[in-house]
Amino acid sequence: xxxxxxxxxxxxxxxxxxxxxxxxxxxxxxxxxxxxxxxxxxxxxxxxxxxxxxxxxxxxxxxxxxxxxxxxxxxxxxxxxxxxxxxxxxxxxxxxxxxxxxxxxxxxxxxxxxxxxxxxxxxxxxxxxxxxxxxxxxxxxxxxxxxxxxxxxxxxxxxxxxxxxxxxxxxxxxxxxxxxxxxxxxxxxxxxxxxxxxxxxxxxxxxxxxxxxxxxxxxxxxxxxxx
Ligand code: FPP
Numbered sequence: 001x002x003x004x005x006x007x008x009x010x011x012x013x014x015x016x017x018x019x020x021x022x023x024x025x026x027x028x029x030x031x032x033x034x035x036x037x038x039x040x041x042x043x044x045x046x047x048x049x050x051x052x053x054x055x056x057x058x059x060x061x062x063x064x065x066x067x068x069x070x071x072x073x074x075x076x077x078x079x080x081x082x083x084x085x086x087x088x089x090x091x092x093x094x095x096x097x098x099x100x101x102x103x104x105x106x107x108x109x110x111x112x113x114x115x116x117x118x119x120x121x122x123x124x125x126x127x128x129x130x131x132x133x134x135x136x137x138x139x140x141x142x143x144x145x146x147x148x149x150x151x152x153x154x155x156x157x158x159x160x161x162x163x164x165x166x167x168x169x170x171x172x173x174x175x176x177x178x179x180x181x182x183x184x185x186x187x188x189x190x191x192x193x194x195x196x197x198x199x200x201x202x203x204x205x206x207x208x209x210x211x212x213x214x215x216x217x218x219x220x221x222x223x224x225x226x227x
């Protein structure tokens with residue numbers, strides 16, 4: 001395969017703009033998040049038609065706790081509902097769930113649901129990785145501490161202790177809603193990732209938008225610092 005026809009194996013998305021989507025429609029913010037879950041569902045269903053082996057989604061950052069309590073509750077309830085309703089589909093479609101972040105400190109019932117979902121999807125061939133209570137700087141600091149305990153601190157030993165250690169290298173990072181920043185997401189993993197920033201608000205993001213981003217990716221020349 002020539003470099004120009006490269007395919008993205010690992011795509012990550014910062015799903016932004018749920019609140020603005022709801023505001024534009026004079027709806028409560030929670031409706032934006034609900035519609036955002038529908039966009040997630042459609043995207044996961046479309047993965048089988050793409051070369052993407054792993055899709056990583058930024059669902060809840062370690063900074064999102066600063067949001068009003070009722071919005072945090074809404075997001076946690078949506079997570080509960082999503083896992084419950086979509087787990088059978090993940091299993092049927094060979095989707096393996098992976099979680100990044102300090103998810104074990106979430107509510108005990110969510111932790112139990114996630115543990116069950118991880119166990120039931122362990123054999124899947126395509127990965128849906130969900131970042132929950134995730135922050136990249138904390139991830140890197142924790143990985144460096146573990147690497148130091150194990151021996152020499154090197155790029156490889158840090159990478160081996162990140163939440164993404166078993167995932168393919170990150171190829172493409174997408175952020176919706178027109179914001180152009182990384183917001184403490186996958187800072188280490190994004191070192192050589194291609195980036196696509198789109199004005200589309202997350203609830204309006206469809207599999208066709210993913211295909212478009214994948215097309216942009218395959219047209220880019222990646223040099224990894226070489227020439
Ligand atoms: C950003 O929109 C979005 C979030 C903080 C949460 C993303 C969560 C979902 C799409 C739903 C849950 C996900 C799963 C996998 C079930 P925003 O509220 O910051 O939007 P704004 O910037 O327009 O206010």
